[in-house]
Amino acid sequence: MRYWWVNQNQTYRHEVTGGYLWSPKRKSNGGINPFYESMREVAPRDIVLSFAESRIAAIGIARSHCYECPKPREFGSAGMNWNDIGWKVEVKFTELGNRIRPADHIEILRPRLPKKYSPLLPDGRRSQSVYLAEIPPVMFEALRDLIGSEAHQTLGVAETWNDLDAANDTPLRDLSTWEDHVRESIEGGRYDSGDPAAGCHSGSTWTGDLQAKSVLRRTEVPHYRGRQPGTPSGQPL
Numbered sequence: 001m002r003y004w005w006v007n008q009n010q011t012y013r014h015e016v017t018g019g020y021l022w023s024p025k026r027k028s029n030g031g032i033n034p035f036y037e038s039m040r041e042v043a044p045r046d047i048v049l050s051f052a053e054s055r056i057a058a059i060g061i062a063r064s065h066c067y068e069c070p071k072p073r074e075f076g077s078a079g080m081n082w083n084d085i086g087w088k089v090e091v092k093f094t095e096l097g098n099r100i101r102p103a104d105h106i107e108i109l110r111p112r113l114p115k116k117y118s119p120l121l122p123d124g125r126r127s128q129s130v131y132l133a134e135i136p137p138v139m140f141e142a143l144r145d146l147i148g149s150e151a152h153q154t155l156g157v158a159e160t161w162n163d164l165d166a167a168n169d170t171p172l173r174d175l176s177t178w179e180d181h182v183r184e185s186i187e188g189g190r191y192d193s194g195d196p197a198a199g200c201h202s203g204s205t206w207t208g209d210l211q212a213k214s215v216l217r218r219t220e221v222p223h224y225r226g227r228q229p230g231t232p233s234g235q236p237l
Contacts, residue, residue, distance in 0.1 A: 061092050061161070068087065
């Protein structure tokens with residue numbers, strides 16, 4: 001299990017209520033952004049803390065690996081310079097009643113901040129460049145205790161989840177299953193980004209054009225490198 005911090009000021013309402021994270025793949029200039037690359041490291045049952053309006057506003061459990069998906073329509077004018085195809089992770093969020101302000105607890109958190117790619121500056125302000133960043137267990141544990149019972153309950157659910165999502169009674173997203181679904185759709189000349197099996201929320205349909213065919217290039221599917229067809233997801237050779 002890993003712990004993640006996501007800054008969601010622009011898209012908090014869409015992502016938390018919609019149950020997902022979404023980021024572009026690259027910066028607007030085409031450069032690599034380590035906070036978009038972090039999306040490719042998330043795995044089911046990881047914990048996600050959502051930061052918005054200077055407070056930790058929600059806590060979530062990842063329900064899928066990262067996969068390619070069009071930018072959600074509901075984003076509207078947010079992220080006008082973002083590419084149309086990005087990374088998406090499904091997350092079951094719970095909005096918090098006790099929304100702590102990390103800056104008020106920076107004396108506790110400062111020695112626990114990650115040495116690289118920290119979502120918080122040493123004075124407690126948010127790092128403006130961060131979207132999704134991993135935080136160390138010692139930092140999460142401090143935040144968990146500051147948030148209180150809501151965080152402890154979420155962690156308990158994540159630790160006891162097996163093959164089913166306890167809240168929805170549906171299988172957790174398996175990466176290989178999703179890959180096979182998209183490949184079969186593309187080979188059949190169709191790719192519906194609104195299909196629940198693909199997890200996309202744009203509602204648009206792609207009909208076998210070059211853009212659709214580029215969705216499933218095996219070398220680009222996260223977590224696929226080093227894994228052969230039929231190898232269980234998340235178990236590199």
